[in-house]
Amino acid sequence: MxxxxxxxxxxxxxxxxxxxxLQQELGSAGKRVLLVYGGGSIKANGVYKxxxxxxxxxxxxxxxxxxxxxxxxxxTVNKGIEICRDKQIELILAVGGGSVIDCVKAISAGAYYEGxxxxxxxxxxxxxxxxxxxxxxxxxxxxxxMNNISVITHWERNEKRGWSSRLAYPKFSILDPTYTHSVxxxxxxxxxxxxxxxxxxxxFHRTSNTTMIDRFMESVLLTVIEAAPMxxxxxxxxxxxxxxMYAGTTAFNGLLSSGTDGGDWASHQIExxxxxxxxxxxxxxxxxxxxxxxxxxxxxxxxxxxxLAVNVFGIDSAGKTDYEIASEGILALRNxxxxxxxxxxxxxxxxDASRFDELVEKSFMKDKVGQxxxxxxxxxxxxxxxxxS
Amino acid sequence: MxxxxxxxxxxxxxxxxxxxxLQQELGSAGKRVLLVYGGGSIKANGVYKxxxxxxxxxxxxxxxxxxxxxxxxxxTVNKGIEICRDKQIELILAVGGGSVIDCVKAISAGAYYEGxxxxxxxxxxxxxxxxxxxxxxxxxxxxxxMNNISVITHWERNEKRGWSSRLAYPKFSILDPTYTHSVxxxxxxxxxxxxxxxxxxxxFHRTSNTTMIDRFMESVLLTVIEAAPMxxxxxxxxxxxxxxMYAGTTAFNGLLSSGTDGGDWASHQIExxxxxxxxxxxxxxxxxxxxxxxxxxxxxxxxxxxxLAVNVFGIDSAGKTDYEIASEGILALRNxxxxxxxxxxxxxxxxDASRFDELVEKSFMKDKVGQxxxxxxxxxxxxxxxxxS
Numbered sequence: 001m002x003x004x005x006x007x008x009x010x011x012x013x014x015x016x017x018x019x020x021x022l023q024q025e026l027g028s029a030g031k032r033v034l035l036v037y038g039g040g041s042i043k044a045n046g047v048y049k050x051x052x053x054x055x056x057x058x059x060x061x062x063x064x065x066x067x068x069x070x071x072x073x074x075x076t077v078n079k080g081i082e083i084c085r086d087k088q089i090e091l092i093l094a095v096g097g098g099s100v101i102d103c104v105k106a107i108s109a110g111a112y113y114e115g116x117x118x119x120x121x122x123x124x125x126x127x128x129x130x131x132x133x134x135x136x137x138x139x140x141x142x143x144x145x146m147n148n149i150s151v152i153t154h155w156e157r158n159e160k161r162g163w164s165s166r167l168a169y170p171k172f173s174i175l176d177p178t179y180t181h182s183v184x185x186x187x188x189x190x191x192x193x194x195x196x197x198x199x200x201x202x203x204f205h206r207t208s209n210t211t212m213i214d215r216f217m218e219s220v221l222l223t224v225i226e227a228a229p230m231x232x233x234x235x236x237x238x239x240x241x242x243x244x245m246y247a248g249t250t251a252f253n254g255l256l257s258s259g260t261d262g263g264d265w266a267s268h269q270i271e272x273x274x275x276x277x278x279x280x281x282x283x284x285x286x287x288x289x290x291x292x293x294x295x296x297x298x299x300x301x302x303x304x305x306x307x308l309a310v311n312v313f314g315i316d317s318a319g320k321t322d323y324e325i326a327s328e329g330i331l332a333l334r335n336x337x338x339x340x341x342x343x344x345x346x347x348x349x350x351x352d353a354s355r356f357d358e359l360v361e362k363s364f365m366k367d368k369v370g371q372x373x374x375x376x377x378x379x380x381x382x383x384x385x386x387x388x389s
Numbered sequence: 390m391x392x393x394x395x396x397x398x399x400x401x402x403x404x405x406x407x408x409x410x411l412q413q414e415l416g417s418a419g420k421r422v423l424l425v426y427g428g429g430s431i432k433a434n435g436v437y438k439x440x441x442x443x444x445x446x447x448x449x450x451x452x453x454x455x456x457x458x459x460x461x462x463x464x465t466v467n468k469g470i471e472i473c474r475d476k477q478i479e480l481i482l483a484v485g486g487g488s489v490i491d492c493v494k495a496i497s498a499g500a501y502y503e504g505x506x507x508x509x510x511x512x513x514x515x516x517x518x519x520x521x522x523x524x525x526x527x528x529x530x531x532x533x534x535m536n537n538i539s540v541i542t543h544w545e546r547n548e549k550r551g552w553s554s555r556l557a558y559p560k561f562s563i564l565d566p567t568y569t570h571s572v573x574x575x576x577x578x579x580x581x582x583x584x585x586x587x588x589x590x591x592x593f594h595r596t597s598n599t600t601m602i603d604r605f606m607e608s609v610l611l612t613v614i615e616a617a618p619m620x621x622x623x624x625x626x627x628x629x630x631x632x633x634m635y636a637g638t639t640a641f642n643g644l645l646s647s648g649t650d651g652g653d654w655a656s657h658q659i660e661x662x663x664x665x666x667x668x669x670x671x672x673x674x675x676x677x678x679x680x681x682x683x684x685x686x687x688x689x690x691x692x693x694x695x696x697l698a699v700n701v702f703g704i705d706s707a708g709k710t711d712y713e714i715a716s717e718g719i720l721a722l723r724n725x726x727x728x729x730x731x732x733x734x735x736x737x738x739x740x741d742a743s744r745f746d747e748l749v750e751k752s753f754m755k756d757k758v759g760q761x762x763x764x765x766x767x768x769x770x771x772x773x774x775x776x777x778s
Contacts, residue, residue: 001631015392169451209628211615213607223601239598242390247601259403288408
């Protein structure tokens with residue numbers, strides 16, 4: 001194990017009907033609240049109404065920012081910042097999935113930053129103060145509801161980048177699995193791929209003596225692999241929605257990196273490049289790239305892929321080389337994602353090799369890409385080539 | 390899953406040399422600090438010196454309370470409360486194991502309570518304010534370093550009772566596995582039994598759809614079962630100390646009850662009665678009682694014991710009844726604890742049946758004993774009888 005700090009100030013209210021806790025979290029009456037959401041789905045499924053009822057009960061003065069994009073854009077962040085300053089917002093409430101939450105994290109810290117918020121995303125500046133915010137989760141996927149990470153897209157520059165800050169933890173998050181009942185099949189699948197990818201990124205570390213946390217990661221993966229097909233056959237089942245929702249939050253709240261080097265994250269870097277250029281769903285991009293990254297890396301050192309194959313996919317290791325075991329595990333992962341309906345090649349989105357050079361550059365937004373294996377522009381291109389068809 | 394709240398405000402600094410973080414936690418210079426510890430072991434092993442160096446570096450004004458008992462007593466809590474009031478203590482620092490930390494939790498809340506602190510332990514009063522405190526852990530066992538639970542003994546009344554409060558979380562805890570290198574064999578074993586018992590108590594719940602958390606619990610048990618024999622053969626091994634230390638903290642920091650009914654805890658209630666009368670080590674009492682509680686319960690409903698037997702002890706279930714599988718698992722647990730040198734019968738402590746009636750009454754300090762199976766005075770006595778030899 002490496003030395004580490006474990007802390008997470010977010011309070012999670014999990015379960016059906018937990019929206020009522022919003023009153024307690026709002027505290028005394030009269031707060032000026034900015035309500036942030038995406039498209040109209042929360043109006044169709046009743047979540048908007050439930051939130052508004054709680055806010056009205058506390059006589060909160062509510063302002064709204066809607067239309068946050070699936071890959072939330074700097075321009076939208078700036079709109080939110082303007083409202084916060086203009087209306088002296090005291091609490092921001094994100095009602096939605098990871099995109100809305102990521103956007104709110106940026107608004108929250110940006111409201112107190114005088115310069116261009118992109119400075120913070122690009123680590124030219126560090127936030128020193130933030131408006132408190134909470135979340136009402138409506139999509140199980142990114143884990144943003146219990147971490148301090150936010151990914152923002154600068155659409156004009158085709159750049160999609162993550163930033164983080166100790167100020168970017170939600171004060172509270174309300175996780176009601178029934179709020180995800182109406183999430184359509186494809187979004188549900190992308191969410192499942194996304195949370196599994198978060199675990200996999202962390203699983204591919206090189207720290208020794210991490211058996212408990214390794215088992216925790218395998219536990220999250222096994223639980224999702226078990227629940228996902230049942231959920232897709234019965235999208236309104238609260239038990240399956242709950243299992244997947246809690247797995248998604250746990251997948252990326254810091255716990256699973258305790259004592260490790262933090263894992264690899266090259267696949268995420270490459271995917272950020274991909275969805276910055278093509279605006280495809282993050283989970284779709286990951287489903288295509290991750291198995292190819294694994295196969296690429298297993299050719300050098302299959303150790304962790306072998307462990308995953310045996311412990312998570314139940315691959316029988318008798319009489320096989322490590323590489324063979326690893327390859328069977330990678331195939332099992334791809335087959336599992338395919339069985340859910342996730343894409344498996346760039347061609348599924350009509351993407352060809354024509355912008356690969358640009359895409360490689362977009363993947364190198366950070367100086368270092370990858371940790372399990374340090375990527376070069378050549379190795380990223382190799383992974384993209386493997387992903388074509 | 391049941392509805393639940395997940396929050397834990399304690400900051401954990403884990404790893405060799407993390408004592409240096411004490412400076413950051415102390416903040417600006419000049420704090421009035423009460424240093425609380427048990428016997429002289431922290432002076433012999435260098436931990437006392439390391440802590441004092443950090444405190445001196447910040448020009449803290451340090452007062453001391455030493456001699457906290459293995460089952461910390463109300464009289465000692467009262468001594469600490471008096472010092473806090475007398476010296477206007479601003480931060481309390483527990484340096485030791487669960488007993489010292491539990492004592493500090495009581496001092497911290499008791500300093501602001503005008504009445505007898507036993508009122509709080511017996512839930513006649515609720516703490517409303519507490520002096521902030523941190524811990525430097527020197528024994529992996531109770532998990533008190535990351536939870537809000539404290540167990541105090543009223544020695545004159547032979548009563549040992551737990552209390553908890555949202556104010557009783559440590560602000561920070563420093564977990565340096567090398568600080569546990571000098572813990573002797575028997576204390577190390579009791580700690581291992583204690584942390585495993587915490588997981589087992591939580592494992593014996595009756596909530597459905599808890600697969601991820603069930604797997605987490607199995608992961609903690611598997612990790613301890615794997616590490617313990619290696620650690621006992623090599624007490625100064627930092628990797629094994631680290632694995633056991635982190636498992637002990639995770640075993641009882643709230644996470645493993647997320648979404649469940651909280652588990653059973655009858656064995657703990659009975660053990661509190663036992664060690665209130667006989668002052669035996671908590672881990673020793675649990676090693677004797679827990680398998681007998683399991684066997685007693687398995688006779689009615691072996692379901693969870695069967696799951697444990699298969700998933701943790703690798704019992705082959707082919708051709709066996711659930712009760713047979715459960716019984717083999719219980720025997721495997723007892724054999725494992727025996728192999729570490731833990732006691733297996735009350736006779737090992739020279740305890741006979743002469744005070745069983747009194748002991749049964751002590752177990753009923755709370756109205757309800759047990760949850761997986763609600764205990765009566767008769768069933769508690771049955772477990773004690775099974776534990777005699």
